[in-house]
Each structure stands twice: as C-alpha cells, then as structure tokens.
Amino acid sequence: MDHHAGLRELLRGIEVFAGDDLPTFDPADTPAAPEELFVTWLRGALAAGVREPHAMTLSTVDAEGHPDARVLILKNLENTDAGGWQFAVHAGSPKGREPAAHPRAALTFYWPPLARQGRVRGPVAARPAQQAAADFLARSPQARAEALLGTQSRPLGDLAERDRRTAESLARVERHQDLVAPEWTLYELRAERVEFWQGDAGRRHTRLAYLRAADGWRRQLLWP
Ligand SMILES: Cc1cc2nc3c(=O)[nH]c(=O)nc-3n(C[C@H](O)[C@H](O)[C@H](O)COP(=O)(O)O)c2cc1C
Secondary structure, X not given: OOOOOOHHHHHHHOOOOOOOOOOOOOOOOOOOOXXXXXXXXXXXXXXXXXXXXXXXXXXXXXOXXXXXXXXXXXXXXXXXXXOOEEEEEEOOOHHHHHHHHOOEEEEEEEEHHHOEEEEEEEEEEEOOHHHHHHHHHOOOHHHHHHHHHOOXXXXXXXXXXXXXHHHHHHHHHHHOXXXXXXXXXXXXXXXXXXXEEEOOOOOOOEEEEEEEEOOEEEEEEEOO
C-alpha cells in the first residue's frame, strides 16, 4: 500500500541546481593545496549566507564495520604536512568511540545555494589532551555544561530531565569556570584525498580530486 501518495512525483518534481546564478569553477585555475581551495569555498559559502557553512557530515565505521554518519562542526584546518581537519567530540558518544575503534573517517560538506560539495577522507588521530582542553574551555558555558554531563546519545526519559540536568550542569560550570570534561577529544583527520564538486544547471558539473602523493598533491579531474 502507498502510504505517501504522490511522494514519488513530488520528489521527481523538485528542481536540482536550478537558477542561472551558480558560481563557475575552473579546475585549471586552482591552488596546489586543497586546503587553500577549501577555505576559498568556505568563505564563499559564508558570504552567500549559508547557515552553518562549517557543518559537515562525519562518516565513521563502528567496531563491527557498520557505517555511521552525523553532522558536526569543523573546528580548524591546519595546513601543514602532518596537520589536518579537526573536530571535537565526547569520547563516550558513538562519534567519539568509532574513530578510536577504526581510525579512518570521511567528511562531507554541502553548500546548497552554491551547488557545491566538498569531500575529504583519511586516517584520524587524537590531538594531545591539552589541545582538547583548550578547545573545551573556548566553548560557551552552555556547550561546556552539555559536554560535562557526558550523556550524549544515551536514552533520555523526557525533555524536563534534559532541561533540569542541563541547568544543574550549567550552575556547576558557572561555579567552576576551569572545569574540563576529561573525555573531550580533539580529533584530526589527515586528508589523503580531497574532492571538490561544482553543480551546474545544465548538468555540466565539474569535479576535481586532490590525491596526496609523496611530494605534495596531484590534481585529477573526474567524471561527475
Ligand atoms: C548543523 C549541525 C551541527 C551539529 N554540530 C554538532 C557538534 O559540533 N558536536 C556534536 O556533538 N553534535 C553536533 N550536532 C549533532 C550531531 O549531528 C549528532 O546528533 C550528535 O553529535 C550525536 O551523534 P553520535 O550519536 O553519532 O555520537 C550537530 C547537528 C547539526 C544538524
């Protein structure tokens, strides 16, 4: 039985990459390092008014090899040979445990008004604890209170419990400004591959991959 009458037609009728104002992307005019192009695209998304342009889908694999994905915020991007794409998590949440069990991940950015996607993949490692602590202390009191509870992704009885425990935790943070959740972890993904995809209303999409090589980055056009 069709419980969602007309859904197929609704989906089929939604226009993709509509409009004549999408940016152009010339892969011949790109920097040698993908981080530089990424920051240009991120700034472009910010200027275009994209909500949370620094939000990305973090894909990980659990200990049984099952894929998992969720959206979170990019914390920093270190443009050094050893450095990379940083995100912070509570070690007790699935997105904290999974990179510990299987230290590889993928990041996906999507900036809808620009029809642009960014994809990054590679191994993940934790940064030193004092960097995680510095990241933690730079968070807002509300965000620190949430993380100090350490309950993320666990079953919740009702919303009143959420509000009560968060308020208690916030009061504790306000009394002890230097509290750091010891499970707070700053992970860094060292990119092996970074891909840029520019959508086009006429379906002449452009796709450029940066592949890490021994002496830097190799650029490769791909069929979109
Ligand atoms: C735009 C957006 C940004 C988010 N940013 C974060 C974030 O920075 N940190 C975080 O823990 N969860 C963030 N979330 C919630 C996560 O997507 C996710 O629900 C949560 O982290 C639990 O994931 P897990 O159970 O896989 O560990 C964000 C969600 C959205 C929609």
